Amino acid sequence: MNWGAFGLNLAVSAGAALAVMLVAFVVGVRTGLHRVVDVAWGAAFAAVAIATYAMSGGGVGRGLLLTVLTVVWGLRLAAHIAWRSRGHGEDPRYERMLARAPGNRNLYALRKVHLLQAALVWLISLPVQAGSYVTGGTGAPALALAVVGTLLWATGVTFEAVGDHQLARFKADPANRGKIMDRGLWSWTRHPNYFGDFCVWWGLFLVAAGSVQAAAVSVVAPLVMSYLLTAGSGKRLLEQHMAGRPGYAEYLARTSGFLPRPPLRHGRGQSG
Numbered sequence: 001m002n003w004g005a006f007g008l009n010l011a012v013s014a015g016a017a018l019a020v021m022l023v024a025f026v027v028g029v030r031t032g033l034h035r036v037v038d039v040a041w042g043a044a045f046a047a048v049a050i051a052t053y054a055m056s057g058g059g060v061g062r063g064l065l066l067t068v069l070t071v072v073w074g075l076r077l078a079a080h081i082a083w084r085s086r087g088h089g090e091d092p093r094y095e096r097m098l099a100r101a102p103g104n105r106n107l108y109a110l111r112k113v114h115l116l117q118a119a120l121v122w123l124i125s126l127p128v129q130a131g132s133y134v135t136g137g138t139g140a141p142a143l144a145l146a147v148v149g150t151l152l153w154a155t156g157v158t159f160e161a162v163g164d165h166q167l168a169r170f171k172a173d174p175a176n177r178g179k180i181m182d183r184g185l186w187s188w189t190r191h192p193n194y195f196g197d198f199c200v201w202w203g204l205f206l207v208a209a210g211s212v213q214a215a216a217v218s219v220v221a222p223l224v225m226s227y228l229l230t231a232g233s234g235k236r237l238l239e240q241h242m243a244g245r246p247g248y249a250e251y252l253a254r255t256s257g258f259l260p261r262p263p264l265r266h267g268r269g270q271s272g
Helices: 003-031 036-055 062-085 092-099 105-124 126-131 140-172 192-208 212-218 220-230 235-242 248-254
Strands: none
Touching (some): 003 036, 036 062, 036 126, 062 140, 062 192, 092 105, 105 126, 126 220, 140 192, 192 212
16 A cells, blocks of 8 residues: 555545535535535545545546445435435434534534534545555455445445335325334334445445455444444434334334344334
8 A cells, every 4th residue: 555645645535524514514504504414424425535536546446446336325315315304494413412502503513513524424434545545455355355345335325225215205195194114124124224324334345455454444434334323323313312202112123223134023103
């Protein structure tokens, strides 16, 4: 690995993530809706991947594959969240957080939301960055890891896209108002989107891990993402928010909390 070039890339990619999140902050201040940071999340990963590809000299190979996979995932996620958020007010998570702000709400949001997420984007994208700068790992084992990683990435994107589509259709039907979504992928796991993210980032790590150097530098990234999805700001907080809804306890009892499996047959959820 060209450590000097990689070190410079770390600085440039940090700048790319920060730039996207600062734009989101400005939009959040002007609109009063800091939930725009959720749209910026996917876009920031795409920006880091593109900046890394340009800094690494481009070309075909592992770096191009990592860039394409990251940009496709990031822009799909950003577009979906932008579409889903249209016409809505502030996200309840951010509203509760900002209600506890000791001073200026916007500056508090800058520190606790936008800058924090910029740092997480930079950290979690380490496989994309490191994998673009390795010079070894081009034999059969590296190719096998790239294939397995790409398939795992594709599984994750499919879970996210299909789960998002199923949930959107469910919510669009007035007959489902107040009901728990327990159909399709949502009957196999309570969090198809979080499981999808999990697969995406372990898949990208496997693509990068064709080089031992890249694997050693970046293994922290999928570990951090896994923690965030299962015990940090993902699954845990969402289930706390949903806990009081009628029918949700029954849904919890029969549906896997993360890894997909067939639902236990205890009847369907009724309301929520």
